[in-house]
Amino acid sequence: MTDTIVHAPIPDQSEGHHTSTGLSNEKLAMWAFLGSECLLFGGLISVFLIYRNKPVGVGPKVSQIYDIPFTSVSSFVLLMSSLTMVLALAGIQRGDHRRARIWILTTAALGATFVAGQVYEFTSFVREGLGYTTNLQSSAFYTLTGFHGVHVTIGIIMLLSLYTLSLRGNLPTEKAETVEIVGLYWHFVDVVWILIFTVVYLIHP
Amino acid sequence: MALTEERPLLELTAGDDEVRQPLGSFRRPTSTTGWRSWITTVDHKRIGILYGATALTFFAIGGLEALLIRAQLAQPNGQVLSPERYNQAFTMHGTTMVFLVIMPMLAAFANYLIPLQIGARDVAFPRLNALSFWIFLFGGLFLYSGAVLDQIADNGWFNYAPNSGVLYSPGHGIDFWTLGLQIAGIASLLGAVNLIVTCINMRAPGMTLMRMPIFTWMALVAQFLLLFAIPVITVALFLLMFDRLFGGNFFVVQKGADPLMWQHLFWIFGHPEVYILVLPAFGIVSEVIPVFARKPLFGYPFMVFSGIAIGFMGWGVWAHHMFASGAGPVTVAAFSLSTMFIAVPTGVKIFNWIGTLWGGKLQFTTAMCFAIALVSQFTIGGLSGVTHSISPSDWQQTDTYYIVAHFHYVLFGGSVFGIFAGFYFWWPKVFGRCLDEKIGKIHFFTWLIGFNLTFGPMHVLGLQGQPRRTATYADGMGWNLMNLLSSIGAFTIGVGFLIFIFNVVKSRNNVVTDPDPWDARTLEWATSSPPPAHNFDISPTVSSLDEWWHRKYELGDDHKLHRREHPESFTAATPPENIHLPSPSYWPLIIAAGLPFIGWGLIYSYWLAGFGGLLTFVGIYGLVLEPSVDPDAGHHGHADTHDTHEPEPAAVVAGAAEAEEDADQ
Numbered sequence: 001m002t003d004t005i006v007h008a009p010i011p012d013q014s015e016g017h018h019t020s021t022g023l024s025n026e027k028l029a030m031w032a033f034l035g036s037e038c039l040l041f042g043g044l045i046s047v048f049l050i051y052r053n054k055p056v057g058v059g060p061k062v063s064q065i066y067d068i069p070f071t072s073v074s075s076f077v078l079l080m081s082s083l084t085m086v087l088a089l090a091g092i093q094r095g096d097h098r099r100a101r102i103w104i105l106t107t108a109a110l111g112a113t114f115v116a117g118q119v120y121e122f123t124s125f126v127r128e129g130l131g132y133t134t135n136l137q138s139s140a141f142y143t144l145t146g147f148h149g150v151h152v153t154i155g156i157i158m159l160l161s162l163y164t165l166s167l168r169g170n171l172p173t174e175k176a177e178t179v180e181i182v183g184l185y186w187h188f189v190d191v192v193w194i195l196i197f198t199v200v201y202l203i204h205p
Numbered sequence: 206m207a208l209t210e211e212r213p214l215l216e217l218t219a220g221d222d223e224v225r226q227p228l229g230s231f232r233r234p235t236s237t238t239g240w241r242s243w244i245t246t247v248d249h250k251r252i253g254i255l256y257g258a259t260a261l262t263f264f265a266i267g268g269l270e271a272l273l274i275r276a277q278l279a280q281p282n283g284q285v286l287s288p289e290r291y292n293q294a295f296t297m298h299g300t301t302m303v304f305l306v307i308m309p310m311l312a313a314f315a316n317y318l319i320p321l322q323i324g325a326r327d328v329a330f331p332r333l334n335a336l337s338f339w340i341f342l343f344g345g346l347f348l349y350s351g352a353v354l355d356q357i358a359d360n361g362w363f364n365y366a367p368n369s370g371v372l373y374s375p376g377h378g379i380d381f382w383t384l385g386l387q388i389a390g391i392a393s394l395l396g397a398v399n400l401i402v403t404c405i406n407m408r409a410p411g412m413t414l415m416r417m418p419i420f421t422w423m424a425l426v427a428q429f430l431l432l433f434a435i436p437v438i439t440v441a442l443f444l445l446m447f448d449r450l451f452g453g454n455f456f457v458v459q460k461g462a463d464p465l466m467w468q469h470l471f472w473i474f475g476h477p478e479v480y481i482l483v484l485p486a487f488g489i490v491s492e493v494i495p496v497f498a499r500k501p502l503f504g505y506p507f508m509v510f511s512g513i514a515i516g517f518m519g520w521g522v523w524a525h526h527m528f529a530s531g532a533g534p535v536t537v538a539a540f541s542l543s544t545m546f547i548a549v550p551t552g553v554k555i556f557n558w559i560g561t562l563w564g565g566k567l568q569f570t571t572a573m574c575f576a577i578a579l580v581s582q583f584t585i586g587g588l589s590g591v592t593h594s595i596s597p598s599d600w601q602q603t604d605t606y607y608i609v610a611h612f613h614y615v616l617f618g619g620s621v622f623g624i625f626a627g628f629y630f631w632w633p634k635v636f637g638r639c640l641d642e643k644i645g646k647i648h649f650f651t652w653l654i655g656f657n658l659t660f661g662p663m664h665v666l667g668l669q670g671q672p673r674r675t676a677t678y679a680d681g682m683g684w685n686l687m688n689l690l691s692s693i694g695a696f697t698i699g700v701g702f703l704i705f706i707f708n709v710v711k712s713r714n715n716v717v718t719d720p721d722p723w724d725a726r727t728l729e730w731a732t733s734s735p736p737p738a739h740n741f742d743i744s745p746t747v748s749s750l751d752e753w754w755h756r757k758y759e760l761g762d763d764h765k766l767h768r769r770e771h772p773e774s775f776t777a778a779t780p781p782e783n784i785h786l787p788s789p790s791y792w793p794l795i796i797a798a799g800l801p802f803i804g805w806g807l808i809y810s811y812w813l814a815g816f817g818g819l820l821t822f823v824g825i826y827g828l829v830l831e832p833s834v835d836p837d838a839g840h841h842g843h844a845d846t847h848d849t850h851e852p853e854p855a856a857v858v859a860g861a862a863e864a865e866e867d868a869d870q
Contacts, residue, residue, distance in 0.1 A: 019406035025329040028406055032398045036432045043440030043470065047455065054461045133452035136461050143447060143455075161826075 030181045034188045041192050044147055045199060048140040052204070059134035062141045063204040065125055074117035075197050078152070081110035082190045085183045092166075092176045100179070101166050107186065108159040111152050118149045141200070148196060151189045158182045233835050234789045245789035247331040248738055252338050253317030254635065259342055260309040265702070266349075267301035270294045272699055275659070279692035281680040291676035292359035293378070297349075299362030300382065303482065304389055305345045307616065310624050311485040312341075312393075315400055315424040317635060321729035321736060322418040324409025324745035324775075329402040331787045332833060333395055339797030341392035347801040348385030351378055358382035361674060363475065364445075366456035366467035371449050377808055380449055383442045384804035390435045390442070391800070397431040400424065409728075411747035415509070418727040418751075419502060422509050423488030426516040430477040430484075433520075438474035441467060450807055465530055472523035480519040482616060483583075484512055486623025487554060490576035493626050494558055496725045497573035498565030501751060504557045511550035511557075518547045528596045529603040537596045544594035548587060555584055570723070571645030575626035578653055579619055586614025589664065604674075607667025613660040622652070625705070633717045637734045641715060644708040651701035658694030662687035720776075726754040731774045739784045742777035788835035796824035 019025060052063075084107040091100030122142065130138045162182060165171040171178065234245040246252060273294045277283040286294060316334065320327055328334050351357055356377040360369045369379045404417070404425045417425075445467070447453035454460040456467055495502045502508060524532055524540040558580050567573070589611040593599045602608060633639045666687045671678060678684055720734040731753040732741050749755045757772040799821030806814025 020408045020412075021406055023406065025402050025406050028402045029330065029398050032401050032432060033394075036394060036398070036436050039433050040436035040440060043437050047440070047444065047466065047470075050463060050466070051455075054463075057460060133454065136454045136457075139447070139453040139455055143444065143453065 024177060026181055027177065027184070030184050034184065037188065037192075041148075041195075044144045045196065048144045048200060051136045051140045054136050056135040056137055059130050059138065060128060062125075062130060062137045065128050065130060066201055067121070067124070068201060070117070071121065071197065071201055074114050074121075075193060077110050077117070078114040078190055078193055081107045081114070082187050084110060085186050089176065089179050089183050092171070092173060092179050095173045097166060097171070097173075101163055104159050104163050104166070104179070108156045108163070111156045111159070111186075115149055115152055115156070118145065122146075144196065144200065148189070148193060151192075155182070155186050155189055158185070233831075234791060235835075236789075242789065244794055245335075245791055247327075247335045247787050247789055247793075249316050249320050249328045249331060249334055250635070250736065250738075250740075252334050253313045253315075255338050256309045256313035256316060256341070259338075259345070260306050260313060263301055263305040263309075263345060267298050267306055268699060268702060270298035270301065272695055274298060275692040275695035277676065278678070278688050280689065281682070281685055282677050286676065288676040289359065292674070293357040295674060296358045296361055296364075296382075300348070300358070300386075302616070303362060303478070304386060305348070307482045307620050307624070308393065309341055311424070311427065311482070311620075312337075312396055314420070314485060314489065314624070314627055314631075315428070316396075318631070318729060319400060319403055319421050319424060320407065321732070321740055322421045322727050323404065323407060323412050324728050324741065324747060325403065325407040326740055326784065326786065328399050329407055330399050332790055332793060332828060333399050335790070336793035336796055336828070337392045337396040337399065339794050340395070340800060341389055343797045343801050344385050344388030344390075344392060347388055347804050348381060350801065350805070351381030351385075356381055363471050364467075365471075366445060366448075367458050367462070367464060369445060369449075369467075370456050372457075380446070380808050381804075383446045383449070384807065387439060387442050387446070388800045388804065390439050393431050394435045397428040397435070400428045401432065404428075409745040409747050412745075415506065416747055416750045416752070419491040419505065419508055420485070420488035420727075423484045423491070423512050426512045427481045427484045430481045430516055430519065434474045434477040434481065437470060438478075441470035441474070444470075446807075465527070465532070468527050468530060469523070472526045473520075475526065476523040477516075477519045479615070480515055482620050483623075484515065486579065486620040486627075487512070489623045489627040489630070490558065490579050491554075492725075492727065493572050493576040493630050494561050494580075495751075496630075496723050497568040497570055497576075498562050499568070500561055500565045501726075501754075502557070503560030503563075504553075505750060507553055508557055511553040514550040515547065518543065518550065522547055525594060525599070528593075528599045541594050541596050545591065548591050548594075551587055555580060555587075570629070571640070571642055571649055572626045572630035572723075574646070574649045574653075575622050575629065578649070579622040579626065582614055582618025582622060582656070586611055586616075586618055589614065602667060604672055605667035606663040606671045606673060609673050610660045610663035610667060613663070617660070618656060622656075625652075628705075630723070631729075632712065633722050634720075634729060634734050634736075636712070637716060638712045639715045639717045639722065640708050640712050644704060644711065648701050648704045648708060651697060651704060655694045655697030655699075655701055659691050659698060660694070662691045662694075666691075720774075721753075724757070726751040728753055728775075731756070731776075733776050737780070739781070739786060741775035742781050743775045745775050785834050787833045790828065790831060792824050792828035792831060796821050796828060799824060 019028075021028070084103045088100050088103035088107060091097070091103055125138075132139060132142050159182065162171060162179060165178075234241055236242045236245075243251065243255065246255075273286060274291070277285040277291055277294075316328070319325075354377070358364065358378040358381060360374060360379060360382075364379065364382060367373065404421060408417070444453065444455040448455050448457065454462055456462050456464075458464050491502055491508055521543045522540060524536055525544045528537055528540070562577075589607070593602060593608075593611065629640055629645055666684055669683060669687075671682070671684050671688075678688070717734065720732070721730040723730075728745055728747070729736070731745070745752075753772075753774075756769070756774070758766045758768055761767045799817040799819070802817025802820065803814045804817075806812065806817055
């Protein structure tokens with residue numbers, strides 16, 4: 001029980017360093033959101049795994065038409081984009097905005113390459129007779145990987161927004177955390193892809 | 206160099222005057238009164254009121270649907286509704302009450318109270334908070350917009366596949382349902398992220414986690430449940446939508462789909478949802494009972510940890526909704542056990558409430574009556590729940606009125622009674638006006654009798670074998686009397702609701718001058734009623750649980766409690782000067798307005814979806830690029846030269862983009 005009252009305004013709590021935990025609100029929000037995303041992908045991956053071993057009535061099994069070397073290369077491209085994302089963050093934290101912009105753009109380009117690879121993959125699968133509606137597996141496969149592709153696309157949009165902000169001088173070093181938060185999202189999407197690539201493409205009993 | 210000191214990024218025109226017009230399209234809203242101030246508000250208190258008012262409106266709609274059902278069933282071979290309409294009535298009743306009434310009412314309390322109870326100026330992301338409300342509202346409107354075209358879902362609130370597939374439900378009713386709930390789900394998800402960050406990060410100095418008021422704690426646990434449960438139902442809704450709109454095969458049994466897939470996905474969400482609906486109501490009565498028992502809450506740490514335990518265990522009991530589905534003996538045995546176990550932390554709560562009441566100087570205000578009713582009625586509902594955990598018994602009860610009786614005892618007798626305890630308790634805080642106690646008592650007893658008359662007989666009907674979701678029953682089954690009593694009870698509840706509305710209207714003249722009329726315990730009572738926009742004139746510091754009570758009372762030399770003459774509250778004679786609150790904004794409304802167009806577009810024409818998507822997309826950029834504090838707005842008369850905080854574009858873009866993507870696909 002205290003009788004002293006501090007007659008000071010509440011520190012502006014939306015600024016990162018005044019919060020109860022010391023973590024900024026924005027970063028904490030991104031972590032919470034990614035926690036939620038885990039269950040979103042968890043649900044889709046589970047559905048795919050449950051349907052993977054069901055007999056297909058029509059059309060090929062999706063595991064028969066994978067092009068593993070091709071997808072390995074595009075997976076490598078996506079993983080490298082995590083590296084460039086880290087370099088972008090390092091750049092802006094150092095105050096080297098030109099380099100930060102280059103790496104942000106590179107990250108977006110690598111992500112776009114991955115998405116382009118996915119579009120190519122989908123097209124070639126359809127040509128081989130595996131449409132979205134063909135069988136149980138194809139619906140589950142396209143939905144899961146397509147959902148991931150949309151996440152990458154949203155990441156690219158965020159990266160391009162960061163690039164534009166930086167170009168206009170609206171992304172100073174004090175706001176490096178913005179890049180870090182986009183980076184969190186980007187790395188999460190990459191980690192999910194590692195899981196999807198392993199479970200969906202590489203392991204099929 | 207903050208972004209706000211420069212020209213906004215997408216500023217189209219030059220000139221000092223236009224700088225405050227983001228995207229060159231509107232002038233920033235500045236009004237503090239009138240309808241415009243309400244649609245642009247980012248104040249957590251006003252958003253709380255908006256949630257509450259919307260939920261009460263949907264409560265009236267869902268209640269009318271319930272009355273239709275009871276009118277139909279009052280007598281054998283009822284002719285009030287056709288079987289098709291009857292299916293629509295119980296589907297929309299359940300969906301409305303769960304998603305558009307109890308969830309937003311609890312969101313109303315959480316929004317209004319959490320920042321006040323933890324001594325904060327607002328939630329962590331006030332503008333995102335406004336966005337959550339508008340998305341919820343448009344989701345609800347979208348869900349009901351199908352009714353205009355006579356496309357109404359008719360498959361029960363859990364909407365089992367494959368019956369909800371195109372083959373068995375060829376109309377668009379189910380599409381309105383799946384899309385509407387996806388939109389509402391975005392609102393819940395954004396709200397959960399916002400309130401979790403608020404509870405973790407925005408606490409006043411000294412407000413440790415174990416000093417947080419119990420309502421805030423229970424609401425926090427419920428937000429975590431939402432955070433992890435909403436994505437699961439989103440997956441289910443999303444797959445069903447793909448099945449129906451784009452020819453997917455997830456629930457098409459003819460193509461080999463697992464007929465239990467939907468049930469698992471739905472109930473993995475659905476059981477945590479039950480605790481989402483009831484835990485904050487537990488929190489409300491845990492605030493009300495100590496105040497009117499004149500005692501601190503008995504076993505506060507046990508209350509906190511039992512709430513957390515319920516939160517965890519709630520994830521391990523979902524298959525008890527599926528005992529009759531042929532899930533197999535091991536599954537049934539495991540889920541029977543876990544269901545019995547989850548009764549333990551709930552029992553801890555019941556005993557702690559009794560412990561709080563024991564030996565207290567009880568004051569039977571209306572709020573207290575509702576709170577005690579929750580304790581008793583939830584206990585009845587909880588016990589009938591335990592009977593379901595015995596799976597042989599459950600096989601007899603499943604799909605009968607016994608189940609209907611059970612979940613109405615926990616959700617109406619529990620959640621809704623708790624919510625109304627909250628209304629009577631916090632009404633003077635929110636509006637500075639008291640609800641009349643005498644009329645309140647009449648309301649309470651009307652509901653107490655009406656509720657038990659409606660749902661008590663359903664136990665008997667269920668054990669006699671009357672099936673749920675069946676439009677009529679034949680004469681001579683022995684069900685006539687109980688059904689008639691139940692229908693009379695339902696209309697009694699309807700009358701009770703009208704009494705409540707009358708009380709609300711009448712309360713306009715019932716101004717209370719004391720900001721703390723109940724002699725309450727927590728921080729929200731330490732400021733004026735209604736609180737100012739900035740909540741507290743003086744920054745709160747906290748040194749104990751029930752901080753406000755400890756400021757009011759001290760232990761004298763005679764070892765008795767004495768009330769201090771002038772307890773130190775957080776109101777000041779002169780309003781403080783340098784408080785920066787986020788400015789109102791149109792953008793949350795615009796982002797949310799795009800979403801129903803995406804929904805209609807997916808059903809009828811992709812052009813509409815494109816329009817909606819564009820609206821939402823532009824809205825997201827508008828919101829992110831608009832400075833959260835209008836640089837031109839006066840802050841209590843001093844020039845603002847520093848710390849106009851800009852929300853991180855990344856977090857908002859990510860959140861909102863995710864929102865868009867959920868709806869886009």
